[in-house]
Amino acid sequence: xxxxxxxxxxxxxxxxxxxxxxxxxxxxxxxxxxxxxxxxxxxxxxxxxxxxxxxxxxxxxxxxxxxxxxxxxxxxxxxxxxxxxxxxxxxxxxxxxxxxxxxxxxxxxxxxxxxxxxxxxxxxxxxxxxxxxx
Numbered sequence: 806x807x808x809x810x811x812x813x814x815x816x817x818x819x820x821x822x823x824x825x826x827x828x829x830x831x832x833x834x835x836x837x838x839x840x841x842x843x844x845x846x847x848x849x850x851x852x853x854x855x856x857x858x859x860x861x862x863x864x865x866x867x868x869x870x871x872x873x874x875x876x877x878x879x880x881x882x883x884x885x886x887x888x889x890x891x892x893x894x895x896x897x898x899x900x901x902x903x904x905x906x907x908x909x910x911x912x913x914x915x916x917x918x919x920x921x922x923x924x925x926x927x928x929x930x931x932x933x934x935x936x937x938x939x
Contacts, residue, residue: 844907845925846886848879851917859925860884875916886920888913 848856850871863883871877875892885905888898893915901911910921 843925844885844922846879846881847921847923849919849921860886860922861925871916871918873916873918875913877913877916877918879920886911886922888920891916 844860846856846858846860847854848869848871850873855871856869858881860881860883863881866880866882868889869879869881871879876890877888877892877898878890880887880889885903887903888901888911891898891913893913895915898911898913898916898918898920904911904920904922907922907924910919912919
C-alpha cells in the first residue's frame, strides 16, 4: 500500500466548510423568519365570506362560533386559529390542529364551513403585489 487513499486536509478546506455551514444557518434563519407575515383569517359558510379579521389585531384570544345546521367554534389567537368544537360526526376539522401559516385551512364539510389563513391586506400592500390570481 502506498497510502494514496488518505487525503490530507488543508486549512483552506476547513475554512470553506465553515463558510458553507454559516451560510446554511443564515439561509435557514431567513427562510423561517420570512414566513412570519401578517395573517388574516377568513371564514366561509356555504361559499360566502361571513367573517374576516387580521390576526395582528387580536389582543386576547377569543372564541367565534359559526351558527348553522351544525355549529363550529373557533379559538382565534394572534398567532393562529384552532377549531375547538364542531357538531359534525367525524370532527376532521378539529383534527387539523392550529392553523399558523399562510395558506393553511380547515374545512368542515357537513357544516359547509371553511377557515383559511392568508396574507393580510397590509402585508400584501407592503410587498407591493398588484393582485392575486386564484
